[in-house]
Amino acid sequence: MWVEFIGFLAAFLSTAAFVPQAYKIYKEKTAKGVSLTMYLVMLSGVLSWEVYGLMIGKWPVILANLISASILLFIIYVKIKYKD
Amino acid sequence: MWVEFIGFLAAFLSTAAFVPQAYKIYKEKTAKGVSLTMYLVMLSGVLSWEVYGLMIGKWPVILANLISASILLFIIYVKIKYKD
Numbered sequence: 398m399w400v401e402f403i404g405f406l407a408a409f410l411s412t413a414a415f416v417p418q419a420y421k422i423y424k425e426k427t428a429k430g431v432s433l434t435m436y437l438v439m440l441s442g443v444l445s446w447e448v449y450g451l452m453i454g455k456w457p458v459i460l461a462n463l464i465s466a467s468i469l470l471f472i473i474y475v476k477i478k479y480k481d
Numbered sequence: 482m483w484v485e486f487i488g489f490l491a492a493f494l495s496t497a498a499f500v501p502q503a504y505k506i507y508k509e510k511t512a513k514g515v516s517l518t519m520y521l522v523m524l525s526g527v528l529s530w531e532v533y534g535l536m537i538g539k540w541p542v543i544l545a546n547l548i549s550a551s552i553l554l555f556i557i558y559v560k561i562k563y564k565d
Contacts, residue, residue, distance in 0.1 A: 400537060421519075427514065452483070
């Protein structure tokens with residue numbers, strides 16, 4: 398019970414964390430200080446977690462990483478678009 | 482077997498991802514474009530994963546999140562130090 402709650406909390410926080418970064422980039426119209434390598438490696442990681450989630454059939458893992466992947470793709474898109 | 486490999490790969494990638502960002506900040510001596518909120522929320526998430534790992538007794542989770550927490554603390558420290 399507690400284990401599941403902590404796991405849910407962890408998944409929520411580590412997914413939600415990318416939102417303020419995406420918002421900052423959107424607001425400032427630049428992604429200059431953000432490392433493209435970080436976001437590409439993180440996207441690979443998140444997609445691996447997605448495969449892992451599908452393999453073990455845990456929907457919180459599947460859902461959290463699907464949301465993370467969307468936000469990461471947005472950051473990567475903007476980073477490439479702004480060429481900075 | 483495959484499940485464990487994918488889980489290990491996912492943990493490795495999502496931990497290693499923070500290294501290029503930390504390096505970029507170190508090299509450029511600024512963390513201006515990086516969202517402090519993101520790193521504070523991510524640290525809370527990683528610490529929750531740490532507790533989760535301890536609860537389920539999975540050392541890859543414990544180890545990966547311990548490393549992530551160290552890199553995140555470095556980024557947060559530099560962000561606050563550079564006041565930007």
